[in-house]
Amino acid sequence: METSPDPWIDALRRSHDRLQTLVGPLDLAQLEQRSYASEWSIAQVLSHLGSGAEIFDMFLEAGLAGQDPPGRDAFVPIWNVWNAKAPQAQAADGLRTDEAAVERFESLDPGQKADLRLHIFGMDLDVAGLARMRVSEHSIHTWDVAVALDPSATVAPDAVGLLIDTVGQLAARSAKPDGKERRILVSTSDPERHFILETGDAVSLTESDGEDGLPELRLPAEAFVRLVYGRLGAHHTPPVQADGVDLDELRQLFPGF
DSSP: OOOSHHHHHHHHHHHHHHHHHHHTTOOHHHHTSBOSSTTOBHHHHHHHHHHHHHHHHHHHHHHHHTOOOOOHHHHHHHHHHHHTSOHHHHHHHHHHHHHHHHHHHHTOOHHHHHHOOEEETTEEEOHHHHHHHHHHHHHHHHHHHHHHHOTTOOOOHHHHHHHTTTHHHHHHHHOOOOSOOEEEEEEEETTTEEEEEEESSSEEEEEOSOOTTSOEEEEEHHHHHHHHTTOOOGGGOOOOEEESOOHHHHHHHOOOO
């Protein structure tokens, strides 16, 4: 896993710029069309990213000041303000607030990058960890917008190259175990990785050198990232090789957020 914050901050910048390019030309009707996140329009995705930008900025400032991070009581008023905005304001304000949050990450000096520590969501994070959380959210929601406009869209390759080495943590937290015991070798390309996926009453995904005799799922890393994030619907699945693996069962195992 990348431990320097710089690649994560760079990926966040590129994700913001991609989102700006996607959303900037859209009219009201396009902003109101459904994103891949089925409960949200494109404008509402921008609203979510805008409110998230405000909250991550609060996290960052708390970490720099050596203070405890804000909790849910501080988030609710922010969400309410954003939810009340009209679609065009959600988009415009979302992009503007997101730009400011990216610039704040980019403005950190070497000492701040080295010293910041923050305990949040049960994790002890440094700047790299905080930026990693934001890239995880931002790049996936940017895809939610991109694929609504172009069904062939994929998650940005630079984000995939970073996120593929973090999916084990996400799989353990976000999966909904179905009680069925499985042991599956997952092999990805671009970049090449090998994992063992074990399911039952809990779900774990661990790095592996490969293991013979197991059911195997072979797919691009980009598709596997989307699977774990609950975004590998049948209409957005590239060619995969599933030997003894029921992909529909795995989709249900990772319902997404």
